[in-house]
Amino acid sequence: MTSPSPMRASACSAAPSAEAQKRQAALWFRELRDTICAAFEQIEDELLGTEHAAMPAGRFERKVWRRADKQNANDQIPDTDVFAAGRGGEMSVMRGRVFEKVGVNISTVQGVFSPEFRQQIRGAESDGRFWASGISLVAHMRSPLVPAVHMNTRHIVTSTGWFGGGADLTPMDFTSAATAADKAHFHAAFKTVCDRHNPDYYPRFSAWCDEYFFLKHRNEPRGVGGIFYDWLDSGYWEKDFAFTQDVGRAFLDAYLPIVRRRMNESWTAAQREHQCLRRGRYAEFNLLYDRGTAFGLKTGGNPDAVLMSLPPEVKWG
Amino acid sequence: MTSPSPMRASACSAAPSAEAQKRQAALWFRELRDTICAAFEQIEDELLGTEHAAMPAGRFERKVWRRADKQNANDQIPDTDVFAAGRGGEMSVMRGRVFEKVGVNISTVQGVFSPEFRQQIRGAESDGRFWASGISLVAHMRSPLVPAVHMNTRHIVTSTGWFGGGADLTPMDFTSAATAADKAHFHAAFKTVCDRHNPDYYPRFSAWCDEYFFLKHRNEPRGVGGIFYDWLDSGYWEKDFAFTQDVGRAFLDAYLPIVRRRMNESWTAAQREHQCLRRGRYAEFNLLYDRGTAFGLKTGGNPDAVLMSLPPEVKWG
Numbered sequence: 079m080t081s082p083s084p085m086r087a088s089a090c091s092a093a094p095s096a097e098a099q100k101r102q103a104a105l106w107f108r109e110l111r112d113t114i115c116a117a118f119e120q121i122e123d124e125l126l127g128t129e130h131a132a133m134p135a136g137r138f139e140r141k142v143w144r145r146a147d148k149q150n151a152n153d154q155i156p157d158t159d160v161f162a163a164g165r166g167g168e169m170s171v172m173r174g175r176v177f178e179k180v181g182v183n184i185s186t187v188q189g190v191f192s193p194e195f196r197q198q199i200r201g202a203e204s205d206g207r208f209w210a211s212g213i214s215l216v217a218h219m220r221s222p223l224v225p226a227v228h229m230n231t232r233h234i235v236t237s238t239g240w241f242g243g244g245a246d247l248t249p250m251d252f253t254s255a256a257t258a259a260d261k262a263h264f265h266a267a268f269k270t271v272c273d274r275h276n277p278d279y280y281p282r283f284s285a286w287c288d289e290y291f292f293l294k295h296r297n298e299p300r301g302v303g304g305i306f307y308d309w310l311d312s313g314y315w316e317k318d319f320a321f322t323q324d325v326g327r328a329f330l331d332a333y334l335p336i337v338r339r340r341m342n343e344s345w346t347a348a349q350r351e352h353q354c355l356r357r358g359r360y361a362e363f364n365l366l367y368d369r370g371t372a373f374g375l376k377t378g379g380n381p382d383a384v385l386m387s388l389p390p391e392v393k394w395g
Numbered sequence: 396m397t398s399p400s401p402m403r404a405s406a407c408s409a410a411p412s413a414e415a416q417k418r419q420a421a422l423w424f425r426e427l428r429d430t431i432c433a434a435f436e437q438i439e440d441e442l443l444g445t446e447h448a449a450m451p452a453g454r455f456e457r458k459v460w461r462r463a464d465k466q467n468a469n470d471q472i473p474d475t476d477v478f479a480a481g482r483g484g485e486m487s488v489m490r491g492r493v494f495e496k497v498g499v500n501i502s503t504v505q506g507v508f509s510p511e512f513r514q515q516i517r518g519a520e521s522d523g524r525f526w527a528s529g530i531s532l533v534a535h536m537r538s539p540l541v542p543a544v545h546m547n548t549r550h551i552v553t554s555t556g557w558f559g560g561g562a563d564l565t566p567m568d569f570t571s572a573a574t575a576a577d578k579a580h581f582h583a584a585f586k587t588v589c590d591r592h593n594p595d596y597y598p599r600f601s602a603w604c605d606e607y608f609f610l611k612h613r614n615e616p617r618g619v620g621g622i623f624y625d626w627l628d629s630g631y632w633e634k635d636f637a638f639t640q641d642v643g644r645a646f647l648d649a650y651l652p653i654v655r656r657r658m659n660e661s662w663t664a665a666q667r668e669h670q671c672l673r674r675g676r677y678a679e680f681n682l683l684y685d686r687g688t689a690f691g692l693k694t695g696g697n698p699d700a701v702l703m704s705l706p707p708e709v710k711w712g
Contacts, residue, residue: 179711295692295701358705365682366692375612375683384612388675388711394496394702 096235099315100209103233104186106319107213108168110231110326111184114215115170117330118182122174127342130220136174138182143167143380145187169383173390176224176341180217181386186210187377195376200309201236209235210377212243213326214370216387218360222353223340225249225260225301226360228387229329230370231322239315241322242308244283245329246291247336248301248360250353260336261302267332268305268325275321283307293363300363304332357389364388413552416632417526420550421503423636424530425485427548427643428501431532432487434647435499439491444659447537453491455499460484460697462504486700490707493541493658497534498703503527504694512693517626518555526552527694529560530643531687533704535677539670540657542566542577542618543677545704546646547687548639556632558639559625561600562646563608564653565618565677567670577653578619584649585622585642592638600624610680617680621649674706681705 115138122135144166167185174180191199191206202208212232219226231243247264249257265284272279287306292299305325310318364371364387374384432455439452461483484502491497508516508523519525529549536543548560564581566574582601589596604623609616622642627635681688681704691701 295698354708361678361709362682362702365679381612385679385711390711391671392678392709392711394705394707394709 099319100211100233100235103319104184104211106323106326107184107211107231110323111168111170111182111213114330115172115182117334118172118174118177118180118217121176121334121337121341122172124338125176125341128221128344130175133175136172136177138170138172141169141171143169143383145189145378145380167380167383169380169386171386176220176337178218178220179390180215181383182213182215183383183386184211184213185379185383187379189377191377199236200240201238205237207236208377210373214387215329218357218389219337219341221341221343222250222345222349223256223343224337225257226357226389227333229326229333231326233319233322238311240309240311241318242310243322243325244287244304244306245325245332246287246301246304246306247333248356250349250356252299252302256340257302260339263335264302264304264332267328271321271324271328272305275317275324279307279321280305291363293359293367295366296359296362298359300359351393354391354393355395357392358394361388361392416636417528417550417552420636420639421501421528423640423643424501424528424548427640428485428487428499428530431647432489432499434651435489435491435494435497435534438493438651438654438658439489441655442493442658445538445661447492450492453489453494455487455489458486458488460486460700462506462696484697484700486697486703488703493537493654495535495537496707497532498700499530499532500700500703501528501530502696502700504696506694508694516553517557518553522554524553525694527690531704532646535674535706536654536658538658538660539567539662539666540573540660541654542574543674543706544650546643546650548643550636550639555628557626557628558635559627560639560642561604561621561623562642562649563604563618563621563623564650565673567666567673569616569619573657574619577656580652581619581621581649584645588638588641588645589622592634592641596624596638597622608680610676610684612683613676613679615676617676668710671708671710672712674709675711678705678709 119135119137122137125131125135166187167183170182172180188209189207191202191208193206196202196206199208210232212230214230216228217226226248227245228248229243229245231241233239233241245268247260249260251257268284269280272283283305284303287303288299290306291301291303310321312318371384371387375381436452436454439454442448442452483504484500487499489497503526505526506524508519508525510523513519513523516525527549529547531547533545534543543565544562545565546560546562548558550556550558562585564577566577568574585601586597589600600622601620604620605616607623608618608620627638629635688701688704692698
């Protein structure tokens with residue numbers, strides 16, 4: 079691809095079109111958040127059968143946060159505009175009867191990377207200014223029979239710009255027949271989307287997911303994979319944005335059938351205990367390895383929002 | 396201090412005296428382990444009053460582990476010699492009625508640091524060979540009224556050599572009067588030891604402890620401090636070793652009275668819930684910041700031994 083990237087060209091000159099792209103991406107992440115939250119609340123309404131069906135159906139609670147290092151400026155910005163102004167984000171958390179804890183966060187932040195952090199970020203080596211917007215979702219389920227799930231898509235602009243994201247599934251029992259079926263369904267949903275955009279995407283992005291979500295210190299995978307991509311910059315902003323939108327749209331098709339298949343079954347105390355231990359691995363991964371966690375904590379993100387991904391109840395053996 | 400360090404001189408030439416020092420240190424850490432485990436089992440026997448007094452008193456279980464990257468050599472070494480041969484360690488874990496989970500690990504490992512890791516280790520920049528031995532202890536208590544505690548002392552030899560260690564206290568409620576008394580007692584015990592060796596030690600090492608056990612992303616301390624020291628190399632191996640031994644000996648005087656003061660009181664479900672949330676902060680610190688954890692995981696340590704420090708049951712809000 080030798081043609082100049084419209085994104086790069088516009089990001090450098092801060093022309094209106096670069097600003098329009100940022101705005102379009104940030105608004106999309108918010109729209110996707112609304113769609114997903116509505117679908118998850120619908121799942122809460124559908125529960126039958128298990129001991130938790132007597133609980134009230136969960137509802138999301140929203141909380142706007144502002145970047146801590148912008149105290150003065152923030153004081154003049156109404157809560158409703160913090161997100162649009164690139165100064166924070168919005169957490170949506172639900173503690174329900176199917177979703178034990180699910181967070182769906184959107185954020186838009188801009189600033190200047192610290193000199194040490196700059197060397198690790200593409201396009202920030204000599205100019206530390208950045209803009210980043212995204213949606214990040216982690217769901218920890220009450221039932222040990224229903225896998226946990228993670229989905230994130232993001233748009234980052236430095237002196238260059240790119241999209242990244244993906245989704246991955248974490249069953250509690252890696253070896254059951256149900257897990258094999260869940261894994262096949264989840265992967266197929268994302269393969270369909272990938273293949274529509276580029277036949278190379280699914281093989282590359284599913285392998286990247288396996289490589290990324292791996293606990294080196296235990297020599298074991300976090301889950302059964304999905305897709306993961308980063309630094310996606312084909313030279314055509316619209317194409318890369320369309321792919322990222324489609325990954326977001328595919329998420330509900332990939333995950334909801336898996337939830338509906340098992341959510342009404344009851345489980346044993348031993349399965350719950352095992353789930354709490356498996357969640358320990360999840361916490362280890364997020365705190366030891368996850369780049370998004372490090373990025374959030376180092377760029378003045380709200381620690382409660384960044385660490386929303388941690389499971390509600392965890393045991394270590 | 397311009398006189399040559401006996402440790403440095405001998406470490407370079409691999410003379411018998413360097414080997415004798417290593418052996419002496421490794422044997423001390425094992426002896427201290429035995430003393431501490433016996434005292435903790437005694438505490439288990441003393442419990443009265445709370446709902447957990449009906450449980451059997453806990454006893455330590457021991458498990459020898461060998462470094463994973465030495466498979467062939469290990470096969471010829473009997474379990475009892477693995478520790479002495481610098482190829483692994485011994486975990487002692489007790490799940491009791493006072494100590495919900497306590498691990499007291501000793502290990503002696505030698506090897507060669509990877510080129511990337513070398514730059515972070517004193518004296519390993521050009522020669523990556525190292526030898527390290529130490530004791531590491533973390534206790535998570537059933538009662539939210541009894542603080543968690545951590546103690547570690549170690550001797551590390553590269554092209555240079557030093558001692559490090561310390562102990563710190565983590566109450567669940569930072570602001571109670573009982574915590575103020577516990578903190579005063581704990582600090583006083585280590586101040587006494589420090590002052591006996593060098594009047595500069597306590598001011599330096601207690602400030603270092605506050606600085607080290609701090610969660611930057613939350614802008615809050617992990618606990619109420621204690622002492623922390625590293626790279627201790629006065630030029631006199633015997634003096635530094637004697638100080639490190641005294642820190643180990645002081646630990647029981649510092650901690651046991653705190654345990655005995657509150658262990659027989661009952662607590663509320665709300666206090667337990669709060670304890671589980673505070674333990675989340677403990678897990679965050681150990682996985683995000685702790686140098687010992689990173690060292691263990693990067694030098695072929697046993698992940699179960701390295702992560703023994705993680706609390707048995709944790710909640711994230």
